[in-house]
Amino acid sequence: MNFFVRFFVSFISFVHAIQALGCASCGSGGDDPLILYPNESFKYYLGVSRAGGFKTLDPSGKSGIDGGPQFKDTYHLSVGKSINESAFVTFLLPYLSNRKNGEYKTSTGDPIFSLRWTALMPNIAEPLVPQVQLLFSYKYALARSLYDSQYPRNLLDVFGNGFSETRIGLDVFWGMREWKYGFAHTLQMPTARYFPGAHVELGLGMRSTVLVGFGQTQWGKVLMGLNREQRDQTRTNGELVSQSESFNYSLFTTADWIVAPLDAMIRATVSRRGLEGFHNQNTGQSVSVTLAWMQALQ
Amino acid sequence: MNVLKYSSLKLLTGITIISSTAASCGREAVQTQDHPEAVAPAPTSTPVPAPLPVSTPQLPSKEPLNLCAPIEAEGYLKSENETAYVLLKWLYGPSVTPSESRAQLLFVTSQCEFDLAKFAVTHVKPWMSVHSHGAPTNELRIQKETTGFSVTGLYFVMSGPWELIVQFTGPDGRPDSIEFKVAVP
Numbered sequence: 001m002n003f004f005v006r007f008f009v010s011f012i013s014f015v016h017a018i019q020a021l022g023c024a025s026c027g028s029g030g031d032d033p034l035i036l037y038p039n040e041s042f043k044y045y046l047g048v049s050r051a052g053g054f055k056t057l058d059p060s061g062k063s064g065i066d067g068g069p070q071f072k073d074t075y076h077l078s079v080g081k082s083i084n085e086s087a088f089v090t091f092l093l094p095y096l097s098n099r100k101n102g103e104y105k106t107s108t109g110d111p112i113f114s115l116r117w118t119a120l121m122p123n124i125a126e127p128l129v130p131q132v133q134l135l136f137s138y139k140y141a142l143a144r145s146l147y148d149s150q151y152p153r154n155l156l157d158v159f160g161n162g163f164s165e166t167r168i169g170l171d172v173f174w175g176m177r178e179w180k181y182g183f184a185h186t187l188q189m190p191t192a193r194y195f196p197g198a199h200v201e202l203g204l205g206m207r208s209t210v211l212v213g214f215g216q217t218q219w220g221k222v223l224m225g226l227n228r229e230q231r232d233q234t235r236t237n238g239e240l241v242s243q244s245e246s247f248n249y250s251l252f253t254t255a256d257w258i259v260a261p262l263d264a265m266i267r268a269t270v271s272r273r274g275l276e277g278f279h280n281q282n283t284g285q286s287v288s289v290t291l292a293w294m295q296a297l298q
Numbered sequence: 299m300n301v302l303k304y305s306s307l308k309l310l311t312g313i314t315i316i317s318s319t320a321a322s323c324g325r326e327a328v329q330t331q332d333h334p335e336a337v338a339p340a341p342t343s344t345p346v347p348a349p350l351p352v353s354t355p356q357l358p359s360k361e362p363l364n365l366c367a368p369i370e371a372e373g374y375l376k377s378e379n380e381t382a383y384v385l386l387k388w389l390y391g392p393s394v395t396p397s398e399s400r401a402q403l404l405f406v407t408s409q410c411e412f413d414l415a416k417f418a419v420t421h422v423k424p425w426m427s428v429h430s431h432g433a434p435t436n437e438l439r440i441q442k443e444t445t446g447f448s449v450t451g452l453y454f455v456m457s458g459p460w461e462l463i464v465q466f467t468g469p470d471g472r473p474d475s476i477e478f479k480v481a482v483p
Contacts, residue, residue: 059458146433243459
């Protein structure tokens with residue numbers, strides 16, 4: 001009897017605590033924001049974000065004009081299904097709207113299929129043991145990119161970067177205490193593409209995230225973190241292009257509010273890409289705001 | 299003594315070439331990091347250089363004079379297959395979209411003759427190698443005019459270092475190309 005009481009109390013504590021857990025890479029402006037916890041089998045995510053203030057940064061980090069849209073609005077629909085208690089898959093389909101000077105164009109973005117496997121589960125009894133997740137995702141370059149654009153004056157029809165990409169990563173998160181922290185690394189392997197006169201192979205990319213935050217099970221959590229994205233030199237027609245490696249540092253803040261009666265959560269994220277004071281090159285500057293609603297249905 | 303005389307003549311010839319080159323200063327820059335010799339300010343009057351520098355004295359020696367040297371100094375770059383020297387002149391721009399950039403391409407044969415009829419520009423491609431992308435060219439127009447080829451409908455979609463790749467056929471009909479470095483402010 002005593003065993004069953006202890007088991008029941010432990011189970012309830014675990015489920016209750018894990019609502020405020022999360023991960024290091026979700027909510028950081030990454031591409032797979034939907035996370036299923038062990039007690040969830042089906043969940044959806046609806047998000048809307050607006051990005052603006054675009055500037056381009058050259059190989060020396062000097063800021064310049066970006067001739068593309070003034071605002072990029074993105075509507076995210078993501079669904080996730082658990083495979084077992086430690087693994088789940090998600091599918092994200094973005095729908096984008098580019099705006100400039102009263103004109104706009106809309107299109108589906110690049111869909112992303114993701115798989116997360118929790119290799120090491122968190123434990124309320126051992127809060128120093130982190131949650132460790134292994135990530136895999138594939139982005140299919142479905143959306144029109146700069147390579148196919150027909151709007152040279154404003155690039156309103158550019159909705160993706162034109163390259164499919166496979167990603168593998170590791171996410172380590174200490175979330176069992178009120179003060180939370182973690183890190184994540186993702187290796188990005190783009191698929192080469194042939195354009196008239198140029199066979200372009202983007203370099204390997206690495207996205208690293210560190211974050212720290214505070215949260216309580218009854219209301220949610222607030223996280224702040226730093227992303228570092230690096231991409232190696234491009235090869236064009238088999239030759240390395242000098243000065244083509246890119247770096248981008250971004251700062252993000254995420255707040256999650258738990259809506260307990262509905263098994264739901266509201267998330268707000270503000271992110272600044274191309275952070276001043278850091279070594280950014282061959283990349284862009286922008287600010288984005290995201291609001292999202294996610295709910296477990298089963 | 300003969301050696302001294304010959305050296306003096308060579309020095310005189312060099313000064314003459316430099317002087318004729320200096321006379322064409324104030325020309326539009328064909329910006330480049332890889333071809334610093336091509337950085338020259340823009341012409342104010344006729345963009346087509348004299349095919350032969352008439353003021354250049356003939357050397358008494360048997361060494362041939364490089365007749366294309368003044369042309370190179372004026373900003374002409376040698377094409378990849380060396381069938382021509384090509385000068386890029388900006389008529390408008392280069393600037394970031396939505397502004398349209400317009401350019402003029404001037405050709406001189408590798409024998410330093412100006413004969414526009416011998417050339418045909420087949421394609422002009424803006425490319426930003428450091429970002430691995432180009433720019434839409436669906437509004438690009440290339441027209442042969444009396445002084446050269448005009449290129450309109452060029453749109454550089456962001457600031458930074460670009461290349462403008464010009465594909466053309468030379469005097470013998472062989473395909474050739476040239477790549478200009480373009481710094482878009």
